[in-house]
Ligand SMILES: Nc1ncnc2c1ncn2[C@@H]1O[C@H](COP(=O)(O)OP(=O)(O)OP(=O)(O)O)[C@@H](O)[C@H]1O
């Protein structure tokens with residue numbers, strides 16, 4: 001259980017984070033989204049006890065980040081957005097070092113190292129030097145480092161930056177797996193769609209303020225009360241749009257292209273099924289019917305003005 | 310303390326010193342690959358070549374037995390001097406970049422997001438570079454053993470010399486680690502570490518030579534007796550290895566005294582580095598300030614006692630300032646001299662005053678003005694505690710000296726001493742006020758600290774050569790004119806009214822300090838109002 005209570009950070013005159021609060025429970029994967037300079041890193045660093053909040057606090061499983069930072073550190077794994085690896089150190093030595101400072105008993109360390117290497121798919125690189133790893137592998141090594149002490153909370157600051165699409169997919173799978181293991185995972189990113197499919201909670205931060213917080217579907221619904229359907233048909237689009245406007249749940253319908261009709265929709269699933277059935281019943285030759293979900297990006301852009309303090 | 314918490318304490322300390330993960334990792338890196346073998350090989354070859362050369366020089370001349378004995382001694386000393394040089398070069402170089410590099414590489418966050426205390430990390434770093442320096446010393450054992458075998462020194466001498474060398478290495482390592490924590494760039498860390506090493510050697514060598522000069526003219530020391538600080542120089546370890554200090558009729562080997570001093574110095578440096586690595590209010594900064602108070606008190610007692618050993622005439626053994634504090638007929642010479650010594654000895658305050666007085670931004674940490682004077686905050690490192698801490702520091706210094714004098718002489722120091730104490734306090738309070746003044750421009754913490762230091766140089770050090778130029782070298786002699794306007798005038802003066810000068814100067818300095826403080830406080834509150842926030846008094 002992580003409770004963030006009114007966290008606030010000021011840098012002199014500039015307020016980087018203005019009192020944000022939220023609560024996460026074990027198994028939650030929280031996508032933390034904001035544009036450059038929105039305050040993601042600052043928030044994550046405050047939760048990781050590395051940065052002292054100007055006001056507010058966070059409590060992880062009963063331990064307060066201000067009063068009991070050492071206790072909190074034992075329970076969290078933090079992966080910064082930028083980090084350096086040591087020269088001249090081998091992958092297993094690197095992990096052994098962190099296992100040691102996380103007070104993993106020496107006898108258990110080899111086993112722990114093997115299992116986190118397995119989890120992050122780095123077993124073959126066990127004897128390699130860390131500076132010889134590729135960017136994506138270093139990213140995974142850093143994640144492996146966060147896991148040596150089986151933390152309850154993972155703070156991943158833009159873990160997907162610098163990864164190729166395949167590695168991104170693997171990372172998502174890994175994070176989903178960590179969520180299933182009952183950890184709280186906070187993942188920050190610039191891109192909402194990237195997070196939407198594996199986070200169960202999303203927060204959008206702008207100029208240090210949490211503009212929206214909740215499940216993805218909830219947020220999308222809040223921002224955009226209507227959904228948009230893109231219906232392709234062979235002909236008679238004009239009359240189809242007139243017809244569609246009369247159907248239940250449809251708030252607007254426009255012709256968007258030679259064969260495409262866009263329908264703004266506020267109804268429920270029944271209405272949705274009826275919409276398609278009626279159109280076909282009326283004799284329109286529908287070739288495809290789908291919800292336009294690329295709009296997550298639009299949602300984000302709509303919510304945030306992109307302005308930085 | 311309950312048995313449970315004692316056991317916890319033992320366990321946490323054991324994990325710091327035994328099997329420290331930082332040390333282990335560094336050590337793996339240090340010994341990795343052929344590079345280290347090459348380095349060690351090269352080092353040994355150089356060492357052996359140099360000693361052969363020196364030995365050849367020694368042995369080639371045909372000499373009498375006595376001369377040969379002398380030459381062999383000389384050979385052993387040369388080898389040890391070489392090792393002393395190695396220590397002063399290697400220890401700072403090895404340590405200077407450790408922390409600043411990690412900060413630049415941004416791997417420090419990874420470490421400190423783990424349950425690692427600054428102490429664990431810093432001690433680990435000290436141990437890893439200390440161990441490396443030690444390896445170099447151990448590698449030189451064959452060469453030093455040779456000097457024992459051929460009869461230049463005894464085993465006991467060599468062991469003690471090694472002990473002294475390793476303590477010197479420890480001190481230099483701790484200095485370098487502190488510099489590495491303060492510095493923002495590796496290059497400046499290296500430069501400052503070597504500057505610290507150079508300065509240490511300068512002080513240690515001049516102390517040792519003051520002693521040996523004194524001995525040459527027979528002014529102090531009998532047999533092996535010598536002040537403990539002669540053992541601080543890395544270049545005379547063999548010569549000083551047998552010296553002792555007489556304390557209460559017992560002769561204590563000097564290396565034991567030096568061991569204690571080295572450990573204390575190391576502790577102070579590490580506490581300082583720890584305080585810089587942890588947020589204000591952390592226990593490191595409290596430990597540092599508390600230790601500073603305790604040590605300055607102890608040091609002051611020592612100084613007071615040394616100035617007045619058992620009713621004999623006042624003297625300043627080896628402090629190198631005999632000319633400055635020489636008594637010229639005044640009614641209470643002892644108190645006057647003690648007062649001037651107090652003022653002089655408070656000089657090193659300028660090293661830490663910028664850290665105590667200035668506020669502003671420092672990367673991510675913030676030393677925000679939270680008031681001018683708050684006794685409960687004296688130890689927590691926030692700006693409001695700076696002035697109380699400074700006052701406590703100076704008060705303990707003066708009281709300690711007075712108590713020391715009482716112990717040595719059986720009498721407390723008279724009013725002239727306290728006049729100088731007042732002058733000293735006013736002087737430092739003025740610089741504290743200047744520190745707040747330069748901070749009130751909010752140009753950044755580092756800038757303010759540098760400005761304060763620069764102001765000190767400008768107001769205190771610069772006038773010295775200038776005034777010397779104007780009036781000639783006979784400083785402090787019944788001099789009229791420009792010297793009387795100099796801030797340090799009471800300190801340099803040798804006439805019998807200097808206590809009065811001190812009082813007058815103290816009052817003027819204090820007045821100026823108050824004005825400067827008022828100006829800077831009004832600037833700060835205006836600035837804070839502009840920023841739309843009030844001075845943060847509670848946190
Ligand atoms: N050390 C600092 N000193 C002063 N201001 C800072 C500092 N660190 C961050 N800021 C400011 O705080 C604000 C938030 O920064 P933060 O790094 O949290 O953004 P972010 O959301 O992580 O951005 P990005 O996506 O670029 O990583 C920015 O306006 C930044 O300029």
Ligand SMILES: [Mg+2]
Pocket residue numbers: 040041042081157
């Ligand atoms: Mg960031």
